[in-house]
Amino acid sequence: MVSPEMQKLAEERAARMKAANELKEPDRVPFSGLGGDIIAAYAGISSYEYNFDFEKNRQAIIKWNTDFPADSPQGGVGGLDNLSLSVAFVDFPDLANSIFMLNGPMNDVLDMKFARFPGRQLDEYSSPQFIGGKNMEPEEYDELIADPQKFAYEKILPRISNNLQDMSSPKALATMARLGMVKAQQAAELMKTGQALAELGFPSGGGFGFGFAPLDYIGDHLRDLPNVVLDIRKYPDKVKAATRSILEVLFKLAMQNQHADTIMFPLHLNEYLSPKLYNEFYWPTLKEFILRLAENGKKSSLFCEGWHDPHLETFLELPAGWGRAMFEKTDVRKAKKILQGHTVIQGGIDVGVVISGTPAKIDEYMKALLGDMMPGGGYICGPNVGNLPRETPIENVAAVYEAIEKYGKY
Numbered sequence: 001m002v003s004p005e006m007q008k009l010a011e012e013r014a015a016r017m018k019a020a021n022e023l024k025e026p027d028r029v030p031f032s033g034l035g036g037d038i039i040a041a042y043a044g045i046s047s048y049e050y051n052f053d054f055e056k057n058r059q060a061i062i063k064w065n066t067d068f069p070a071d072s073p074q075g076g077v078g079g080l081d082n083l084s085l086s087v088a089f090v091d092f093p094d095l096a097n098s099i100f101m102l103n104g105p106m107n108d109v110l111d112m113k114f115a116r117f118p119g120r121q122l123d124e125y126s127s128p129q130f131i132g133g134k135n136m137e138p139e140e141y142d143e144l145i146a147d148p149q150k151f152a153y154e155k156i157l158p159r160i161s162n163n164l165q166d167m168s169s170p171k172a173l174a175t176m177a178r179l180g181m182v183k184a185q186q187a188a189e190l191m192k193t194g195q196a197l198a199e200l201g202f203p204s205g206g207g208f209g210f211g212f213a214p215l216d217y218i219g220d221h222l223r224d225l226p227n228v229v230l231d232i233r234k235y236p237d238k239v240k241a242a243t244r245s246i247l248e249v250l251f252k253l254a255m256q257n258q259h260a261d262t263i264m265f266p267l268h269l270n271e272y273l274s275p276k277l278y279n280e281f282y283w284p285t286l287k288e289f290i291l292r293l294a295e296n297g298k299k300s301s302l303f304c305e306g307w308h309d310p311h312l313e314t315f316l317e318l319p320a321g322w323g324r325a326m327f328e329k330t331d332v333r334k335a336k337k338i339l340q341g342h343t344v345i346q347g348g349i350d351v352g353v354v355i356s357g358t359p360a361k362i363d364e365y366m367k368a369l370l371g372d373m374m375p376g377g378g379y380i381c382g383p384n385v386g387n388l389p390r391e392t393p394i395e396n397v398a399a400v401y402e403a404i405e406k407y408g409k410y
Helices: 004-021 038-042 047-052 054-067 083-088 104-110 138-146 148-160 170-198 214-223 225-234 236-256 275-295 309-317 332-339 351-356 359-373 394-407
Strands: 208-210 262-267 299-304 323-327 344-349 379-383
Touching (some): 004 379, 038 054, 083 148, 083 214, 083 236, 104 170, 138 148, 138 225, 138 236, 148 236, 214 225, 214 236, 225 236, 262 275, 275 309, 309 332, 323 332, 332 344, 344 351, 344 359, 351 359, 351 394
Parallel strands (some): 208 262, 299 323, 344 379
16 A cells, blocks of 8 residues: 555655656756666675566665655666567557567577576676677668568567577467566566555656667667668668658557657667768658657657767757657756757766765765756756666765755755
């Protein structure tokens, strides 16, 4: 049961986030929290246990969010982007949205070639790793354009999964049956974790879905990054046609998640493209994706990996209040000068400072960051990347949370 006190706390946290997402000033700056591998370390368990033992995972999450509560909970079952599988099964929404992220037990069933997990392919204290690679030849662009879903099912899945190499074989059918069993077990475990977080005063309902820029799908899952950059020059018309075709499937997938009011996009190729190439090959379909989501009542949340400086002004082509942008390397102060009152900005905490600083230095750093970013609202404080390593000094983590309380009130 959720106590009245915790229900009130959940409402306060939700209101804080809502105000920031509406480009307003709440009572205190919303804080997304710190997390990553440090959650397992703080609970005294290995990354392997955190990724494969759901009871230990849940207890680690409860311990972290009890001792370091933010405005949104930290932790989860982890996982890697598993987009090709979701594209292949997009006509089955109950399945497609539940398999978008590949976690350790799922990979034990599927044996994906791109995936590495602690205690399996990696040592038990490592983070899960995505290994890119070429899974499609350039002469196959026409097949991709004609039917991205069919192409994913017939060509890509057999190439990326050791257990789905022959989709009509008993082995493949058994693999999918086992996957269903694993997901059913995990769904029950996740409900328990969700209830535990609700009892800690975290809002329930709403939530996040996942989106992908069409060109990132080609770069991450089909051709790999170096090849797709070459394809832009060698086969420009085919690349453009492929992004338009892929957009329809990815939009359908995003809209199937009826419980998600925000769709999250990790941007990968943005750092590798000049403004000219970005505006010609990457931004048009991503922009259309965001606009179509907005027309259907969903906001977008973009994690701009790497340097996004040359592309900041493209956000101004979107309607004010379209969603939020989080930046890895781009200075949030620079982003604010361009996007204030138009785009919610998230991030700003350099995890390098948290890892290597001292509590006193972190206090000074956070005071300056909040002083620059809070005025005018529309800002959610958080880290520039999502993963703090196991070795991060816990007193440095505490210093960040203390600074939010000390300097974050409007």
